[in-house]
Amino acid sequence: MAANQTPAKLVNESIVEFLTTEMVEAMIRTIHDDAFKPGDRDLALSNAGDGAGGPKDYSEGDEAMEAVYYKLEMIGFRVGERLIERISKDRMRFTDNLDVVKFVCKEVWMFLFKKQIDNLKTNHRGVYVLQDNNFRWFARMAHDQSSAESVKKVTPYLWFPCGILRGILSNLGIASVVVAETSSLPGCTFQIKIAKTT
Structure with missing residues (x-):
């Protein structure tokens, strides 16, 4: 290595996965904590061991989970905006949207998940479907492959990468x-809908 060259900064993949998991769990916990009135918090904590009075199990359509979605997606958006500056700094300008999406499927996905996207489909009218048959952030999670309960539990972990994609684009x-x-x-499947410009 040359004397004026700085060493590359590397981050362990496991650390990124743990960080992502903890970020999602922390967002959900803060929403659960905010759902209690100040007097209810002590009662909920004292009853948490027996399952009575613990935090409400939010379903996907709840206002609280919408807040979690918004926070995680916005964090991902900011990460995506900064990340693409690093990945694309030496590239020439893209000619159209399809070139950008192909770049995301190949180079960005390789950078983030050490593999390319498995399948890309488009209707050539601004909708792109990216299929990842073995999403890396789900690989170490305990789950039942087709269980509706497992699908419901992992759904919040998709909101952060949705934000990353939106920030990149x-x-x-x-x-x-x-x-x-x-x-x-x-x-998992990511669907990108390009906003029409007028």
Whole structure:
């Protein structure tokens, strides 16, 4: 290594996975804590061991889980905006949206998850579907492959990468909406809808 060259900064993959898991759990805990009135918090903590009076089990449509979604997606958005600056700094400008999405499927996914996306589909009208058959952040999670309960529990872990994708696209000049779903773990699907410009 040359004397003026700084060493590359590396982060262990496990640390990133643990950080992601803890971030999601922390967001959910803060929402659960905020759901209690000040007087109810002590009662809930004292009854938490017997299952009576513990935090409410939020379903996906709840206002509280919408707040969790918003926070995780916005954190991901900021990460994606900064991340793409590093990944694409030596690239030439992209010519169209499809080139950008292909870049995300190949190079960005490789950078984030050490593999390319398994399948990319488009309707050529601004909708792109990215299929990852073995999503890396689900690989170490205990789950029943087709259980509805498992799918419900892992869904919040998709909100952060949705934000990352949206931030990446935004920094490359593409306004979009990104949603993700899973029906068979550890696979998942990300759908990117490009906003129409007028």
